[in-house]
Amino acid sequence: MQAPYLAVANAEDLKPGEFLKVAADGRAFVIAQVGEDVYAVEDLCSHEDYPLSYGCLDGERIKCSLHGSRFSLKTGAPEDEPADQPIATFAVAIEDEQIWLDPSRATNAQPGNA
Ligand code: FES
Numbered sequence: 001m002q003a004p005y006l007a008v009a010n011a012e013d014l015k016p017g018e019f020l021k022v023a024a025d026g027r028a029f030v031i032a033q034v035g036e037d038v039y040a041v042e043d044l045c046s047h048e049d050y051p052l053s054y055g056c057l058d059g060e061r062i063k064c065s066l067h068g069s070r071f072s073l074k075t076g077a078p079e080d081e082p083a084d085q086p087i088a089t090f091a092v093a094i095e096d097e098q099i100w101l102d103p104s105r106a107t108n109a110q111p112g113n114a
Contacts, residue, residue: 001093001095001096001098001100004102004103004104004105005091005093005100005101005102006024006025006100006101006102006103007098007099007100008022008023008024008029008031008098008099008100008101009022009031009098009099010097010098010099011094011097011098011099012097013099014031014033014038014099015033016033016034016035016036017033017034017057018032018033018057019031019032019033019053019057019062020032020099021043021051021053022099022101024101024103025103025104027042027043027103028042028043028044028051028053029041029042029043029090029101029103030042030043030052030053030062031092031099031101032057032062032073034057034059034060034073037060038092038093038094038099039060039073039074039089039092040089040090040091040092040101041062041071041073041076041087041088041089041090042087042088042090042106044087044088045064045066045069045071045083045087046071046078046083046084046085046086046087047064047066047067047069047082047083047084047085048066048067050064050065050066052064052071052087054066057073058070060072060073060074061073061079062087064083067082067083068080069081069082069083071083071086071087073089074089075089075108076088076089076106076108086108088106088108088109089106089107089108090102090103090105090106090107091107
């Protein structure tokens with residue numbers, strides 16, 4: 001895997017139905033596995049900047065433990081109030097027994113935003 005991807009964890013540490021909190025580029029991310037699919041989102045609720053890693057998975061969603069909003073791990077879209085803005089999603093891959101994350105650009109960012 002090449003830059004901008006960074007190795008952030010051992011693949012064997014991630015299990016289906018679970019998530020890992022990892023650090024890359026000075027920020028925290030959540031890497032989640034649902035079935036065979038692996039997702040990466042910034043560890044930051046869009047409602048009040050609360051760590052999503054304090055919450056839990058609910059299928060292909062992550063639920064914030066502070067006010068209960070759930071977000072799609074695929075798109076970052078909020079599915080419940082009070083959050084009304086998406087969380088940032090990032091490209092992630094598993095190769096050479098490592099989990100690789102591209103923290104340089106949110107995959108769901110609007111044009112012109114980082
Ligand atoms: S801080 Fe996450 S829903 Fe309010």
